Amino acid sequence: MAGTARRGGATDETGRYAVLYPALAEAAHRVGATAIGLIDVGRPAALNLCVDRVGITYSDGVFLGDPDSPVQESCSIVHGGAVPDRTMPPVVARVAVTRHRPDVEDALLAEDPPVRFCGDVVELLPEAIAAVPEDALVVVTTTWALSRLSIPRRPSFVDRLREAATGRTVAWVSAEGVGVAPSVPTLGDRPASGHSIVGIALYEGAEHRVDAVARCWSRGRILDWFH
Template sequence: MSAALDEVRERLRRFASDVEKASPLYSYLAGNAANDDDVARLLAVATEPDPELLLAAVQRVLQAEPFHELTNYYATLGGAYGPDNGLWQMWRAFALERADRVRALVTTRRVARGNEVGRAALFYPAVAFAARQAGGGPVGLLEVGASAALLLGIDLYSYRYQSEQAGQVAAGPGRAALGLHCALRLEPSGQKGPTIPKRLQVAERVGLDHDPVDLTDEDEYAWLEACVWPDQPDRLRQLGAAATVRAKKTPILVKGDPVADLAGAAARIPAEIPVVVLTSDALRPFSAERVTAFRAAVAELAAARPTFWVSLEAYSVGLHPDHPELDTPQAILSCARWVDGEELTTPLAQTSWHGERMHWLG
């Protein structure tokens, strides 16, 4: 059943506003799509009318036509043009002339948010925080909504954190195939920042997803590339480097439901190893009831074995009702643990969605 066109247009408008600074290209395209019923209808057939889904679908179709003039606006496809007066009509014509292919992708694909590799720079100090809470030894990582499970390699990447107060802090293997940079903000002046160890000890890594991505499948990998915003080519480079690392250190991938199959996925981690559950913008499509069910499933797991939940989610997910000051468009990085059955959630940082910046809350 298609989504109401008014809802689709409103989602496109909201997305255009939210990404105006981060992605001028996608802000421009989404804003115009919101005022064009023919284009909006391409997204209305989706079960979940996510604006990124439409934009990724068009980019995936464009990947197959590398000499089309439209590629000049896609830095990920070698282009160098910014949005101009000729872009919208060209993009609109391209999408509508290939409407069948675009609709086929919109109705069968999901946005691969879990593969935002830059977020590893956010998770690294947060997982270190959880590991210290667990006693300082090795942990097992269980990513929910893992897609291709690229974030499960956080201990295999190198990091540079830059702050005014502490200068540059390095972490991770010195010769890692992928290096990530993150600007670190500390407030007030003199506040202690995150403890960033040189190494993380990861004993096991498990990814749980409805449809885990096979990186050896060319079409699957091309879709991951299409989900990268085209005016952010550094993210495409990070995706490629992380895929190379992932091929050498393959995690366990479990096909299943994030609620019903959580305990079964966790059982893949040896019982003596604390579990750190990771979610990376995975709860956004969930209803409030579904979020509650997921939290209950993690709590049930925590009742059976040492379990921590490190999340990078929106305030609207409802993890921090006692912190209205965190209700901003930024992501919230948190760590939850359970003591005598009670959930204790610590907000650690407000961050950009792609890992470039982090405001540590202390």
Template sequence: MQDAHNGARDDATSDALGRIADRFGRFAALDGQDDPLYAALAEIIGGDAELMAPLLEAPTTQHLPVLLLAALHDRILAGEPHPLAAYYASRAHAGGHRAPDADLPALLRDFMRREDAALRALTRSRTTQTNETGRCAVLRPALQALAHRLGGSAEAPVEFALFDFGCSAGLNLGVDRYAYDDGVETVPGATPDAPLIRTQWRGERPTALLGDPAWRAEHRMGVDLQPVQPDDEIATRWLRACLWPGDAARRERLDRALADARRHPVSLLRTEDGLSELERWIATLPEGVTPVIGNVWVLAYFEPQALRAHVERVGRLVRERGLAWISGEVGKLAPLPDLPPAPKGESPASTTLWTLQWRDRSGTVRTEPLAWSHAHGRWVEWLDPARAA
């Protein structure tokens, strides 16, 4: 009986490693192409069960290449002395400019064996949290679109209360304080050292949504399974570890956003039931304030049944409490019966579809697509040019 039990467990482990290997293979071939080091690491790890094994410590929804790569990056950023650090541009003082070469597989295996306990602890206790402020390039016009639908203007802005679901360090709650450059216009931030969010428009640029804000927000809050306090050195190192080591611009933007968040602290709550916290928070808001929940690349971590319950519950709050919902997720997770065509050359499985659900002034609940964008906001294709004009 014990042998049968062990055999079933071994089969389950083998199946899990097979799925993880497939994900590493896809990552190396597709997503990882933005960073030569990560593409090379993914190819090596995906071919070695021992190197993939730390991911088995994580929940199945976190059996993701980016989680293990982030755990590796965290150990590098922690300053662990090892020749592997020379491949990481984020450790420029340790070399940081060595391109993937024939020595990389052996050095990676040696480092991962030395750091096995620490890597397993990280994959067991952490989740992927990039807190990508580049997505504010789309969140900003999405909030403006909502404000216009509610009758707001620059002269008479509507009052929002911003609620970040899956907030990490809550950095996207600073959306109205950041600087923006869309290739046509540069908008200064609230301070000279505000993070600069760059993007490019594909297709028609919705100029009416890019002027002075038709909204303002005095109330902001975030919830997360593992919120990150902006002044927590270890936790914010994990945010840096979740960035890809070759992307210096994102590192600088993150550091500026963290500094901004430290100057403008908000309540970030640890909870497994964020919508209950939202309901309690809505009850405390002044009359006339529209609560707005936002989520970006969060719903993919839900199991199917939990996702259905979440969408239904948010919809009820829209109907009954006047909540507005801005969602930025892969196409299949959008709260729409039919998807708009994805941009040419892009896949709805890896591109972000932004949607808006709100209750209009007649009391009717409306849901519509707003935009497609790059996962990190590097480009935006607006889907509503007529109403944005």
């Protein structure tokens, strides 16, 4: 059975690492990035920023991440898919964009806490992106977070990513309910279908590419990877 074993800390984000790790590695691979700066949006604990500090075992035999981490996660692969066996590039910056600052940092973040921007998560995106070194690929992550924005505000989130991409490449890795993430293909699925879609978007100048790369269930504990 898919799940997570961890020592203490928050369990708010169980299952998300199994979705994020291969998607982040794929985004970096597509642009040839050798270093990435992670920006997590909308999750109070910002545990997505620890994705390179955990170990993930997939039911198809692939292992990704750190085998010595105290956080070990498992994920069931369904429908004959295969998770790409790629390693994430080094993470050189960790940035959290949330409405409020957490009372306590999780153990995986406490020794090297992220840069935090608190307030309007859409309007703070440009500052967060500017905090990532120029020689690193900016990768913004959202996991079941955009539903907290009103529907009219969600396109503004994408607008901020495109605006930032006038001077550098920006990637967006998302795991959101069907139809929640603007521009991410829905594959003909209906909203509130009981699963979510994993998307990879790349913005560079006026060019952009947005793909749906997987479906997932149970907040990432079950994964159907397409590519």
